[in-house]
Amino acid sequence: GLFGLGNSSKDAKIAADLAETTVAVIADAERLGTYECIPEPDIFDIEYWSLEQAKLSAAAEKPLARRIVVVTGGGSGIGAATSAAFAREGAEVVVFDRDVSRAKGFGIACDVTDPASVRAAFDKVAATFGGVDIVVSNAGAAWQGRIGDVDDATLRQSFELNFWAHQSVAQNAVRIMRTQGLGGCLLFNTSKQAVNPGPDFGPYGLPKAATLFLMRQYALDHGADGIRANAVNADRIRTGLLTDEMIAQRSKARGLSEADYMGGNLLGLEVTAEDVAQAFVSLAKAGRTTGAVTTVDGGNIAAALR
Structure with missing residues (x-):
């Protein structure tokens, strides 16, 4: 050989x-x-x-050269922007997505709600690249509904993707990172909904709140392994998750125009997927930071962690 x-x-x-x-x-x-x-x-x-x-x-080496980065849901939206941002920093980026045709770079077909699919995808990363250093657990989708009226099936479906999938991804990443003995970095895409819920958005916010605390538990339990865990709380990012149709619905629920809804922050600016991607890269480089949440929302005091 x-x-x-x-x-x-x-x-x-x-x-x-x-x-x-x-x-x-x-x-x-x-x-x-x-x-x-x-x-x-x-x-x-x-x-x-x-x-x-x-x-x-x-040919100076880039900051994240020789780092293997996995991004779930990396074929579009925040995931695609994050994949590109890590690649610009010199990392080897692997995209997990149900539709790998959208992935730029090395893509692996993966359904993050299927534990067997997640395990197989991580095993393929280890076999191809030798291991994994950074994981951005990003894949998610939004469900709406008044919490007193929403059916159990909808709520369970949201928890499968917006909480349990994060646990499955993180658990498999830690399995490989501990075997390597080199530490690692877990990054979770949570949401402003985790700390400041919006009306009729409980099916999405509840599992996101659980994921925020999942991040903290990984920071607590695996810090001794050299594994850091951090999260990004973003709000109102125009992507496949927050579509134009959903923007219309959410702005109506808050009694705002669409423009005021998307720019409804202290800076009065719409936040983009690239802004979120840069936050993930920054946390990946912050070698002495764990258990932290970086908020990317243009400024929203009601959603500030306290």
């Missing part, structure tokens, strides 16, 4: 390709006569040629 080693999957593939090519050249040479490598001084001159050294020194 042959292992290609490098600071990135691209570099590892290049190393493997060079090794395979060298083996083929040697085999061809031996069929005709005897293979003889070029003298060591010539190899030295090639590797330490001034222009080659200048090229190598100019």
Whole structure:
């Protein structure tokens, strides 16, 4: 067998390709006569040629190079923006999504509400990249309804995706991180709903509140393993989760125009998926921070943690 080693999957593939090519050249040479490598001084001159050294020194390593990042629901919306943001920082990004055709980069088909699917996806990441360093548990969807009227099936469905899926993802990540013995970082996409519920939005807010405390429990229970756990509380991000139709419904429920609803914060600005992505990247780099919540909502005192 042959292992290609490098600071990135691209570099590892290049190393493997060079090794395979060298083996083929040697085999061809031996069929005709005897293979003889070029003298060591010539190899030295090639590797330490001034222009080659200048090229190598100019290629500074990015902050998250050699980190393996998994993003669930990474094919669209906040997940897609987060995947792209980590890739720009040099990380190797793996996208879990039901529709991997939307994934940019390495995608694995995964239904996060199916524990067997989640386990198989993480095993594939470990087999392909050697492990996992950072996980952004992002996949989710919104259900609405007045809590006294909503049926049990709707509430249970929301909990399956907006709470239990986060537990399944985090548990499998921790399984691999503990085996590696290198620590790791769990990042959860919670919501403003976790601390400041909106009317007729209980089916979404309840599991999100549970997920916020799930994050804290992971921080508490696995800090000794070097595993950090943090969350991002975002609000009113125009994505596939918060569609134009839902924006109309939510603004009506609050008695606001759509423009006032989306920009209803202290800064008076609509928050974007890219803003949330940058918060995830920042938390991934914050090596001494765990059990924390970063709020990305333009400023909402009613939703401030206290």
